[in-house]
Amino acid sequence: MKLNFHKYQGAGNDFVIINALEHSIQISASEVSKICDRKYGVGADGLMILSHRSGVDFHLDYFNADGSVSFCGNGSRCAVRFYHHLTGKEAVKFSAFDGKHLAFIEQDLVKLEMMVPQKGQWKNQEFIINTGAPHVCVSVNNLDDCDIYEIAKPIRWRKEFAPVGVNVNLFEKIGGHQVKMRTFEKGVEDETLACGTGVTAVAISVLQDDVSINSVLVETKGGKLKVDRKGEGTFWLTGPATFVFRGEIAV
Numbered sequence: 001m002k003l004n005f006h007k008y009q010g011a012g013n014d015f016v017i018i019n020a021l022e023h024s025i026q027i028s029a030s031e032v033s034k035i036c037d038r039k040y041g042v043g044a045d046g047l048m049i050l051s052h053r054s055g056v057d058f059h060l061d062y063f064n065a066d067g068s069v070s071f072c073g074n075g076s077r078c079a080v081r082f083y084h085h086l087t088g089k090e091a092v093k094f095s096a097f098d099g100k101h102l103a104f105i106e107q108d109l110v111k112l113e114m115m116v117p118q119k120g121q122w123k124n125q126e127f128i129i130n131t132g133a134p135h136v137c138v139s140v141n142n143l144d145d146c147d148i149y150e151i152a153k154p155i156r157w158r159k160e161f162a163p164v165g166v167n168v169n170l171f172e173k174i175g176g177h178q179v180k181m182r183t184f185e186k187g188v189e190d191e192t193l194a195c196g197t198g199v200t201a202v203a204i205s206v207l208q209d210d211v212s213i214n215s216v217l218v219e220t221k222g223g224k225l226k227v228d229r230k231g232e233g234t235f236w237l238t239g240p241a242t243f244v245f246r247g248e249i250a251v
């Protein structure tokens, strides 16, 4: 089978997008990992399929590079950019793994409403929260010098988070409104250049402790994103989302 695809990236978190709005596509977990493989395939942190669903502009299925399913913040922002390129629509409603989302195109940025059903909790110096994907956030002093694999892998595989597992974020405050961070993503099983649900998780760890601020600027290895609190439990993630190339792959 040959598949047409588009490649997009959001702050260096990169994705293969497949348009199934007009015809359905079945894809197995092993085909997803083959397409996402950086040596034998297109190469990506994840793959998304956009399909038709009544009541929303599109439904979004997200797969990590290993074929496991999740919600993805940066992936969703890229899917909204892709849909904008297809239709010209600047305000979009879509459904995903964790429910319905609104999103807006703001020139070169895409702003996404996140689903944060529960407050995060600090437990033994770790902030634990689900922002559409499960995250643990750990505050560190020298982010650039940290061995992310040494810190993140034992947390990612901790029994308490099985069987789904957890994504791990290390962050360092660089001002009241600003943090820098790095993420180890489950499903990619590596550090990625950015992670939207992870950025939201870290920003909430800061916002939850300080009611005097409502925005946090987050610097990732792949670029800057912003998280705004718009009310109790309502958070918006804003950042770049860009077309890279398109092509055809045999699967």
Ligand SMILES: N[C@@H](CCC[C@H](N)C(=O)O)C(=O)O
Pocket: 013, 045, 064, 069, 070, 071, 072, 073, 074, 075, 133, 134, 167, 185, 186, 187, 188, 194, 195, 196, 197, 198
């Ligand atoms: N890169 C994503 C998160 C993707 C899902 C995550 N790896 C998981 O399985 O929980 C993002 O931008 O949110």
